[in-house]
Structure formats: structure tokens, C-alpha cells
Amino acid sequence: MLQLPTYEDVAAAARRLQGHAHRTPVLRSSTADARLKAELFFKCENLQRMGAFKFRGAFNALSKFDAAQRRGGVITFSSGNHAQAIALSARLLGIPAVIVMPLDAPQAKVEATRGYGAEVILYDRYTQDREALTAGLAQDRGMTLIPPYDHPDVIAGQGTAARELLEEAGGLDVLLVPLGGGGLLSGCALAARALAPDCKVYGVEPEAGDDGRQSLRKGEIVHISTPQTLADGAQTQHLGRYTFEVIRRDVEDIVTASDAQLVEAMRFFAERMKLVVEPTGCLAFAAACHAGLPLQGKRVGVILSGGNVDLARYAQLIGAQP
Amino acid sequence: MLQLPTYEDVAAAARRLQGHAHRTPVLRSSTADARLKAELFFKCENLQRMGAFKFRGAFNALSKFDAAQRRGGVITFSSGNHAQAIALSARLLGIPAVIVMPLDAPQAKVEATRGYGAEVILYDRYTQDREALTAGLAQDRGMTLIPPYDHPDVIAGQGTAARELLEEAGGLDVLLVPLGGGGLLSGCALAARALAPDCKVYGVEPEAGDDGRQSLRKGEIVHISTPQTLADGAQTQHLGRYTFEVIRRDVEDIVTASDAQLVEAMRFFAERMKLVVEPTGCLAFAAACHAGLPLQGKRVGVILSGGNVDLARYAQLIGAQP
Numbered sequence: 200m201l202q203l204p205t206y207e208d209v210a211a212a213a214r215r216l217q218g219h220a221h222r223t224p225v226l227r228s229s230t231a232d233a234r235l236k237a238e239l240f241f242k243c244e245n246l247q248r249m250g251a252f253k254f255r256g257a258f259n260a261l262s263k264f265d266a267a268q269r270r271g272g273v274i275t276f277s278s279g280n281h282a283q284a285i286a287l288s289a290r291l292l293g294i295p296a297v298i299v300m301p302l303d304a305p306q307a308k309v310e311a312t313r314g315y316g317a318e319v320i321l322y323d324r325y326t327q328d329r330e331a332l333t334a335g336l337a338q339d340r341g342m343t344l345i346p347p348y349d350h351p352d353v354i355a356g357q358g359t360a361a362r363e364l365l366e367e368a369g370g371l372d373v374l375l376v377p378l379g380g381g382g383l384l385s386g387c388a389l390a391a392r393a394l395a396p397d398c399k400v401y402g403v404e405p406e407a408g409d410d411g412r413q414s415l416r417k418g419e420i421v422h423i424s425t426p427q428t429l430a431d432g433a434q435t436q437h438l439g440r441y442t443f444e445v446i447r448r449d450v451e452d453i454v455t456a457s458d459a460q461l462v463e464a465m466r467f468f469a470e471r472m473k474l475v476v477e478p479t480g481c482l483a484f485a486a487a488c489h490a491g492l493p494l495q496g497k498r499v500g501v502i503l504s505g506g507n508v509d510l511a512r513y514a515q516l517i518g519a520q521p
Numbered sequence: 522m523l524q525l526p527t528y529e530d531v532a533a534a535a536r537r538l539q540g541h542a543h544r545t546p547v548l549r550s551s552t553a554d555a556r557l558k559a560e561l562f563f564k565c566e567n568l569q570r571m572g573a574f575k576f577r578g579a580f581n582a583l584s585k586f587d588a589a590q591r592r593g594g595v596i597t598f599s600s601g602n603h604a605q606a607i608a609l610s611a612r613l614l615g616i617p618a619v620i621v622m623p624l625d626a627p628q629a630k631v632e633a634t635r636g637y638g639a640e641v642i643l644y645d646r647y648t649q650d651r652e653a654l655t656a657g658l659a660q661d662r663g664m665t666l667i668p669p670y671d672h673p674d675v676i677a678g679q680g681t682a683a684r685e686l687l688e689e690a691g692g693l694d695v696l697l698v699p700l701g702g703g704g705l706l707s708g709c710a711l712a713a714r715a716l717a718p719d720c721k722v723y724g725v726e727p728e729a730g731d732d733g734r735q736s737l738r739k740g741e742i743v744h745i746s747t748p749q750t751l752a753d754g755a756q757t758q759h760l761g762r763y764t765f766e767v768i769r770r771d772v773e774d775i776v777t778a779s780d781a782q783l784v785e786a787m788r789f790f791a792e793r794m795k796l797v798v799e800p801t802g803c804l805a806f807a808a809a810c811h812a813g814l815p816l817q818g819k820r821v822g823v824i825l826s827g828g829n830v831d832l833a834r835y836a837q838l839i840g841a842q843p
Binding site for chain 1: 543546548549551567568570590629630700788791792793794796797828832833835836837839840
């Protein structure tokens with residue numbers, strides 16, 4: 200029987216993060232409100248340290264290491280933002296870090312990870328099993344594995360984003376959260392269930408990789424092959440054991456957004472809200488605009504999960520004619 | 522003798538703006554701090570309503586209209602952000618608005634101004650005198666002219682940006698402010714003189730149009746022809762009578778930034794801080810990086826004045842190889 204994280208773990212994570220993570224702003228847009236006939240509250244995790252919510256879970260997990268774990272170091276696998284989050288948290292806490300990253304990860308993310316002082320090991324995400332590879336390295340080197348989402352301390356840390364949003368916005372009727380492996384979604388669902396029991400929480404995943412939705416429908420974790428989508432932070436092949444259990448208990452439903460909808464949202468954020476948001480970070484707002492959810496007259500939280508995107512690629516995406 | 526605005530006017534403007542203007546976030550960047558060996562506090566007026574600080578001065582000025590002025594309406598001339606600021610403020614307060622805009626203003630700004638319900642009249646900024654044109658229209662139509670910078674209520678409103686920054690960041694040693702006609706700079710200088718008397722305030726104007734610096738050196742307002750610069754919000758030909766008097770009394774010095782330095786700063790904001798900042802809004806940070814000011818070890822306020830830039834143009838600027 201899995202010991203699922205609770206809201207108390209989220210509250211404890213918030214205390215650990217105090218003074219280390221940014222309390223990111225909650226921004227409004229009268230244009231967005233008018234378009235959706237709702238009140239939208241955008242939680243800007245693109246303005247979080249290292250540019251994504253992932254810092255929350257990583258720092259929380261590493262803060263709980265004992266002396267032996269600190270000496271041995273941390274290892275993880277990640278398509279990007281979790282890599283930087285572990286690397287930065289490890290540097291701040293004086294812990295050695297090894298990051299296993301896909302060969303085709305955005306160059307900006309690889310460089311930022313190395314810039315934080317971590318050792319980077321590259322693998323081919325289409326042919327190699329990153330989880331087995333990393334577990335082997337962890338054992339050989341005596342390092343503690345902190346996976347990108349399926350870990351109670353990571354989930355609890357990510358939940359602090361929704362906790363802050365609910366504290367600042369007051370009650371919400373709906374909360375929309377990007378969904379890859381489910382760390383952010385399950386953590387936010389824990390916070391919402393405790394702080395706003397009537398709030399309906401939705402996960403949003405890329406149309407090309409709707410394993411989460413399939414898993415909810417089937418009642419078990421569905422595995423898919425790596426989806427081809429602009430949302431590189433949500434190219435996961437399956438939910439985790441912890442995240443799936445929390446999601447199926449506390450999440451209303453899972454919806455999807457297409458790449459074209461992500462680009463439209465990215466342009467909206469740049470043009471109207473002056474924010475750089477990475478494709479994965481656009482999932483929640485794209486769904487608010489296009490997934491047909493009943494939002495009219497509602498108070499809606501929208502989590503922008505991150506802003507780490509290669510600048511040349513970003514310019515290309517927002518500069519193209521819509 | 523001119524009756525210059527005072528800090529009390531800034532404080533009164535802050536009360537009028539409460540609940541109407543956003544209290545914009547003050548963001549930090551450990552990358553910027555490390556690069557400049559200083560503590561930087563970025564006041565994000567690109568996240569202000571309509572995308573620029575100009576909303577503050579416009580709303581403050583229009584809030585003071587009497588019943589006859591409200592009926593008659595407001596008229597102004599502007600290269601962009603002041604136009605939208607007056608148009609939006611007028612709509613919020615139920616006042617008719619006419620905006621005289623240059624033919625070559627960014628299309629996004631013209632459209633946004635019309636979108637707020639204002640009447641737009643276009644003129645050629647290289648051949649026509651916008652001030653004379655607007656004054657004539659004001660008289661013919663019985664409208665009140667609120668110029669973009671040289672007006673005590675506008676200056677006082679703009680000063681609320683520095684007031685909020687100083688309240689949030691605590692004491693500052695240096696404050697860097699973009700400079701066009703001087704409304705923002707003079708208002709911020711009033712706030713700094715009252716709240717942080719030892720803080721040195723610098724104006725930053727485009728290298729191609731350093732009329733402000735020339736004016737300080739000469740001790741009188743120097744007129745130049747419209748400068749060719751990416752910083753379209755600072756293409757002014759001269760300081761105002763009010764702004765010049767405040768600036769020469771309360772501002773330490775005026776420095777400049779080149780277009781290439783503005784583009785570099787724009788890329789930094791997008792890549793590292795996830796913010797869309799227009800070229801004019803990059804002046805202060807560009808000067809922090811390149812003007813040779815003694816910032817090391819100091820607490821430095823940097824005002825990002827706005828984020829209104831055509832998306833295609835923006836993509837071109839940040840996407841080009843540096």
C-alpha cells in the first residue's frame with residue numbers, strides 16, 4: 200500500500216521553501232477575462248527560480264536528505280526543468296548532483312543544468328530506458344534518486360504553487376494544471392482539496408500524449424510511446440504510482456490541448472500579458488480557451504508551469520503568422 | 522514661475538490609483554545580480570494595465586477632471602503608450618477621448634488605442650508639429666489636453682511606480698529610469714527624494730537622442746530632431762518645462778544606451794526573466810550593464826517601463842543571432 204502525500208506535507212514543504220523559492224506573482228488579464236467571461240488568476244511559475252515550478256519539489260526533496268545522503272549526492276533523469284531544479288537546489292544545499300538528460304533536450308536546458316554545476320549524462324529517449332539507466336547509476340555511485348514526479352516530497356513541493364495561488368486569489372471554482380507525469384497536478388490537487396474543497400481541478404495534457412486521460416478512463420496506469428509534441432515538459436510516457444492515485448482520487452478530469460492551441464496561447468501571453476511561457480506552460484490556458492469546460496462566471500486558476508524555451512525557437516513560434 | 526509637482530502629489534496619485542492600476546511585481550534575477558555584482562530590483566511596469574507605466578499618469582490626470590471637463594472630453598498626442606493609457610483611462614471613467622498619433626506608430630499600439638474606444642487622428646511626425654496640431658484641435662472641440670509628460674498630474678502619477686518600488690525593496694542606493702520626455706523620470710525622482718534621500722537617480726535615454734543629457738549640461742532645454750532609435754517610446758525631441766526643472770534639481774545624471782544594447786537587454790529579459798519588454802523599457806537595464814555607473818555592491822532599482830511591441834518585430838529582434 201502506497202503512503203500517499205497529504206496536504207500536511209504540502210504545508211511542511213511551504214515552510215521549507217520559505218526564503219528559497221520565489222513567491223511568484225498571480226497576474227490578471229482583463230482581455231482574458233472578457234474573452235472567457237470568467238475571472239482568471241494566472242499563477243506565474245515561469246517567474247519561479249530557474250524558470251519553472253520544478254524548483255519547489257526538488258528543493259523540498261533535497262532539504263529532507265540526511266547527512267549520508269547529502270554526502271552521497273543526488274541523481275535524477277529529466278527532460279529539462281526538473282534537471283535544472285535538482286541542479287540548482289543541490290548547489291544551494293551543497294550536494295553533488297548527476298542529471299541524466301535526453302540527447303534532444305533543448306540546448307538551453309542542458310547548458311543551464313551544467314551551469315548550475317551538475318554532471319550531465321545524455322541518453323537517447325527513443326531507444327533507452329531512462330529509469331533503468333538512472334537506477335543503475337544510482338546504485339553504482341551510492342547516490343539518492345529523486346525522480347521528476349513520482350515521489351511524495353516532489354509532489355508535496357509542487358503543491359505549494361496551488362497553495363500560494365489559493366491564498367492570494369481566495370476561493371476558486373476551477374483550477375487548471377499542466378500535466379506531464381503528474382507531480383504538479385497531484386500536488387495542486389492536494390492543496391485544492393484542503394483549501395477549496397469545492398474547487399474542481401483539471402489536468403491538461405498534450406493531445407498527442409493523452410496517457411493520463413486514458414489512465415483515468417481505464418482505472419490503471421496506461422503506458423504510451425514518447426509523444427511528439429511542442430510541450431517537451433509533458434512528453435512523459437505514463438503517470439507515476441503516487442501521482443496516479445492522487446489524481447484519480449482528487450482530480451475532476453483530464454483534458455487536452457493541441458500544439459496549435461499551445462502556440463496561440465504562447466502568442467497571447469507574449470502580446471497581452473508580456474510573459475514568456477514555454478509550450479508546456481501554455482497547456483492550462485489553451486484548455487481554458489478550447490477544451491469546452493464550463494468556465495463562464497467562474498473564478499478560474501490557471502497555472503503557467505514554466506518559461507524555459509530556446510530563444511530562437513521561441514522567436515520562431517511567436518513570430519510566425521497565426 | 523512654474524508650480525512643480527511635489528511628493529505629496531505622488532502620494533495623492535497613489536490613493537487615486539488604488540484599485541485601478543496594478544501594483545506591479547518587483548522581480549529579482551540571481552543571474553543579473555551575479556553579472557553586475559549588485560542587488561537589482563526590477564519594477565515590472567510592462568505588467569501594468571495596457572502594458573506600460575503610462576496608465577498611472579493618465580488615470581491620475583483624468584481622475585481630477587471636473588464635470589465640465591468630463592463632458593468635453595480629453596485629447597492628447599502620443600507615440601504610443603500614453604495614447605493607450607489615456608484611451609483606457611477615459612473609457613474607465615466614461616470620458617470621450619481623441620488621440621493624435623504618428624503615422625509610423627507600431628500598428629499594435631494604434632489598434633489597441635482604437636480598441637479602447639478612442640478616436641485616432643494620424644499625423645506625420647517628420648513634417649507636422651504634433652503639439653500645435655493637438656492644441657488647435659483641443660480648442661476647436663472644447664477638449665482638455667493632457668500631454669504625454671509635461672503635466673504635473675501626469676508626473677505625479679508616474680512617480681507612484683518608484684514609490685511602490687521603494688516601499689517593496691526598502692532602501693535603494695541607485696534608481697535607473699528610462700527617459701523620453703521625462704514624466705517617469707521626474708515623478709520617480711520626486712518619490713526617491715522623499716523616500717530615499719540618499720538614492721541617486723539616473724535617467725537613461727537612447728544614444729541617438731540624448732537631448733536630455735545635453736539639456737542638463739547646457740542648463741536649458743535642448744531641442745533635437747526626432748531621433749532614429751528602436752526605443753520608440755523615447756523618440757521625444759525635448760524635455761518638458763516641468764520635467765526639466767524637476768530633473769535638473771533631483772536627478773544625478775543622464776546616461777545613454779545604444780540600440781544594440783537594448784536588443785541585448787531584451788534578449789536577457791526574455792531568456793532569463795521570462796518577460797517581454799519593449800525596447801524603451803530596456804533602457805535602464807542596458808545602462809546598468811554598459812554605462813559604467815558605479816553599481817558594485819549597491820542596491821539598484823531598475824524600472825522596466827513597458828512591454829508593448831509588435832509581436833512580429835519582437836520575434837525578429839530576439840530571434841536574430843546576437
